[in-house]
Amino acid sequence: MSDDRSGDEPPRSVLVTGASTFLGGYLVARLAANPDIERVVAVDSRVPTKNLMRRMGRADFLRLDIRRPTIAKAIANFDVDTVVHAAPSIMDNVEHSAAIKELNVVGTMQVCAACQRSPSVKRLVLRSSAMVYGAGPSDPGFFSEGTPARKEPRRGYGRDLIDMEGYARGLSRRRQDIGVSILRFQSILGPRIRTRMSSYLSLPVVPTAFGRQARLQFLHEEDALAALEHSTLHPRPGTFNVAGDGxxxxxxxVYRAGHLKLPVPGSLISPLVGVLQNGRLPGMRSEHTPYLAYGRVLDTTRMRTDLGFEPRYSSLATLDDFIARGKTEPVISADTWRGLEHQAVAAATRLQ
Structure with missing residues (x-):
């Protein structure tokens, strides 16, 4: 994807898919509050909550299924020049299923096909995820955008992401006048958004992989929204890792949340999470175990130099804000942990 399609002129008419989701809905609200954008079109097969609908202000809401050709009619009727595809379900709070796969893969195929046929569309922003890299013991210290996964996902959300990004790149090749931006978000945390990772870290007792110490990065919910907004207003074609520093x-x-680790064999993490959540959310599946055992860290150089985006929150600040303002309750208070840390340091000093 060459940089000659970036363009700095502001979008005139923007269509956002996934308007009933946290990222899609609040992005619509931000764009609708921007007086430089003439029209904002919010699309989803589900009606957003009343609170979210109020926040969308002047945006036009269309209840339609992106898996159907009607998405092309919406783009044509509103003379859309920028499409933000935020609808993909990416390991949020729903179990992966045939219906989810169809929404992700067939929906993205229809959106890209509609963009290709439309003479007005000049930009596509696709919400993707770092899950496309997979996770494993032989992973590099940092994944750059050009680093292939050590073990390509063959099923689940990871497989969906590979197919979705493939459709977006195919659009870029067939319509070289359309700038395509793919944002690979790291694990999102925040006080409002609900994801599998937030549910996992909210458990009072957290099953972890025995003998492993996963290296994690986080992306604050506000930075995820800001990155989508930035890419809409200041488009730069290409693929970009998006994550907080550190x-x-x-x-x-686990410990900063005041919770307890329960080291277990990796094969037991998924069923234990399901039991401990007591059916409130789908448990972690076996495909998620490598990430919980080894983690995944992204190189975000291109995010800063090429995309021109800088997150406000570091990974640690994201975690702390999630703990401070979210719904997780500590089992052991921060003061208790600090006391234990001081005791451990003092004991180590005496032994030297």
Whole structure:
């Protein structure tokens, strides 16, 4: 994807898919509040909550299924020049199923096909995820955008992402006048959004991989929204890792929340999470175990130099804000942990 399609002129008419989701809906609200954008079109097969609908303000809401050709009619009727595809379900709070795969893969195929046929569309922003890289013991210290996964996902959300990004790149090749931006988000945390990772870290007792120390990065919900907004207003074609600075270990993540680790064999993590959540959310599946055991860290150089985006929150600050303002309750208070840390340091000093 060459940089001659970036363009700095502001979008005139923007269509956002996934308007009933946190990222899609609040992005619509931000864009609708921008007086430089003439029209904002919000699309989803589900009606957003009343609170979210109020926040969307002047945006036009269309209840339609992106898996159907009607998405092309919407683009044509509103003379859309920028499409933000935020609808893909990416390991949020729903179990992966045939219906989810169809929404992700067939929906993205229809969106890209509609963009290709439309003479008005000049930009596509695709919400993707770092899950496309997979996870494993032989992974590099940092994944750059050009680094292939050590073990390509063959099923689940990871497989969906590979197919979705493939359709977006195919659009870029067939319509070289359309700038395509693919944002690979790291694990999103925040006080409002609900994801599998937020549910996992909210468990009072957190099953972790025995003998492993996963290296994690986080992306704050506000930075995820800001990155989508930035890419809409200041498009730069290409693929970009998006994550907060720094690395946080799994132990740090659990202990800072005031929770307890339960080291178990990797094969037991998924069923244990399901039991401990008591059916409130789908448990972690076996495909997620490598990530919980080894983690995944992204190189975000291109995010800063080429995309021109800088997150406000580091990975650690994201975790702390999630703990401070989210719904997780500590089992052991921060003061208790600090006391234990001081005791450990003092004991280590006496032994030297």
């Amino acid at each position: 690395v946080v270990t799994m132990s740090q993540s």
